Amino acid sequence: MTLFSLIVALLIEQVRPLAAQQVVGAPLARLSGLLVERFNDGSARHGQLAWWLLVLAAVALTAALFYLLCAIHPLLAFAFNVGVLYLTMGFRHESHFFTDIHLALRMGELDRARALLGEWRGHQYREASSSEVARLAIEQALLSAHRNVFGVVFWFIILPGPLGAVLYRVARYLAEDWGSRRDAEFGQFGAFARKAFEIIDYVPIRLTSASFSVVGDFEGAIFCWRTQAVLWADKASGILLASGAGAMGVRLGMPVHESGEVMERPELGLGDEADADYMQSTVGLVWRALLLCLLLLALVGVAGWVGG
Numbered sequence: 001m002t003l004f005s006l007i008v009a010l011l012i013e014q015v016r017p018l019a020a021q022q023v024v025g026a027p028l029a030r031l032s033g034l035l036v037e038r039f040n041d042g043s044a045r046h047g048q049l050a051w052w053l054l055v056l057a058a059v060a061l062t063a064a065l066f067y068l069l070c071a072i073h074p075l076l077a078f079a080f081n082v083g084v085l086y087l088t089m090g091f092r093h094e095s096h097f098f099t100d101i102h103l104a105l106r107m108g109e110l111d112r113a114r115a116l117l118g119e120w121r122g123h124q125y126r127e128a129s130s131s132e133v134a135r136l137a138i139e140q141a142l143l144s145a146h147r148n149v150f151g152v153v154f155w156f157i158i159l160p161g162p163l164g165a166v167l168y169r170v171a172r173y174l175a176e177d178w179g180s181r182r183d184a185e186f187g188q189f190g191a192f193a194r195k196a197f198e199i200i201d202y203v204p205i206r207l208t209s210a211s212f213s214v215v216g217d218f219e220g221a222i223f224c225w226r227t228q229a230v231l232w233a234d235k236a237s238g239i240l241l242a243s244g245a246g247a248m249g250v251r252l253g254m255p256v257h258e259s260g261e262v263m264e265r266p267e268l269g270l271g272d273e274a275d276a277d278y279m280q281s282t283v284g285l286v287w288r289a290l291l292l293c294l295l296l297l298a299l300v301g302v303a304g305w306v307g308g
Contacts, residue, residue: 001078002157003297009085010290017092024087028173036178042187051174051193058170059163066161077161084162088169089152091286094120094144098279101137105130105276127257135252135274138282142244143237145286146208147172153293154204168204171197198236205236208289209243215288216247220270228253231266238268245269248285250278 018024031054039050062084069076097120104113113133114125121140125133151172155164171193178186179194213221224246225239232238232253245252249271255264272278 001074001081003294003301005078005081005085006153006156006294006297009082009089010091012082012086013090013092017096018086018090024169025173028170029177032174032177036189040186040189042185042189044188044191047178047189048192050189051178051196054174055167055170058166062163062166063161066163070161081162084165085152085156088162088165089149091145091149093148095141098137098141098144098282101133102276102279105134105279124259125257127260129257131273131275132256134276134279135254136256138244138250138274138279139241139252141279141282141286142212142240146205146240149286149290150208150211150293151201151204154207155200157297168200171200201236205240209239211289211292212240212244212247212285215292216244216285217249218247220249221246224269228266228268232268242268244282244285248278248281250274250281 035050035054039046066077066080069080097116101113101116101120104110104116110130110133113130114128117128117133117136118124121136125136128136152165152168155168156162158164159167174190174193175197177193178190179197181190209221209225213225221243224242229235229238229242232241241252245268248269251267251269251271251273253265253268255262257263
């Protein structure tokens with residue numbers, strides 16, 4: 001059921017992409033805002049309590065519905081799996097930005113590509129070169145592919161039914177919504193959300209990086225992973241980006257013009273400057289990595305069936 005649920009959800013999402021912000025983001029935002037209003041006194045302890053309340057409630061509700069549907073009929077449980085996966089993962093959640101930026105660079109429309117990148121990342125890139133735009137778009141695409149697909153898939157496989165997918169999606173949202181805030185009024189309320197997601201994502205992000213290495217330039221990816229990832233501010237993201245850059249033979253990281261300033265960043269990867277061609281290579285890398293994961297899952301399923 002696990003493999004077929006993933007395949008069907010991916011196919012549906014390719015045919016009819018989900019408006020993730022409206023269907024998933026908006027309800028989570030309302031629940032998040034309610035908990036912040038009720039619990040936030042600036043302390044990490046109350047942030048931890050609020051995190052557990054929302055995550056456990058979401059997982060418990062999902063579990064109750066899943067096992068109820070299993071008791072009624074397995075096909076209903078299968079449909080529920082597909083529905084939850086459709087809501088929690090997807091290549092198309094943010095890929096329209098990447099596609100439009102790629103097309104703009106191909107057409108020589110650098111100003112449009114800069115504007116699209118700014119809308120996607122939430123900053124301004126009026127002075128960014130075409131290589132910088134391609135570089136940042138590739139980085140964002142690799143991170144997005146992991147968070148929207150590979151991380152969800154890992155936890156969907158690990159926990160029964162769709163519990164893992166819900167756990168990962170809700171934990172990721174809270175890490176981004178609470179964990180990224182640094183204002184004095186918010187205090188340490190988001191500290192636990194940030195740390196909890198780091199733990200939840202520890203294994204998945206390394207498996208995604210390993211899959212990039214296997215389907216790309218293995219030696220280059222492993223070399224960049226070992227020598228460059230530690231230089232990145234966020235080590236987990238550094239592992240993913242370094243392995244992806246090494247697998248494609250492209251240079252990521254490096255200084256970029258962002259919001260009127262030059263942001264100093266270490267170099268990741270080896271080889272050529274990023275451009276529109278490497279953006280196309282990024283799509284191929286992600287799809288090959290996903291096919292590898294599905295193939296391994298199928299082999300495990302066949303082995304279990306034969307062994308049983």
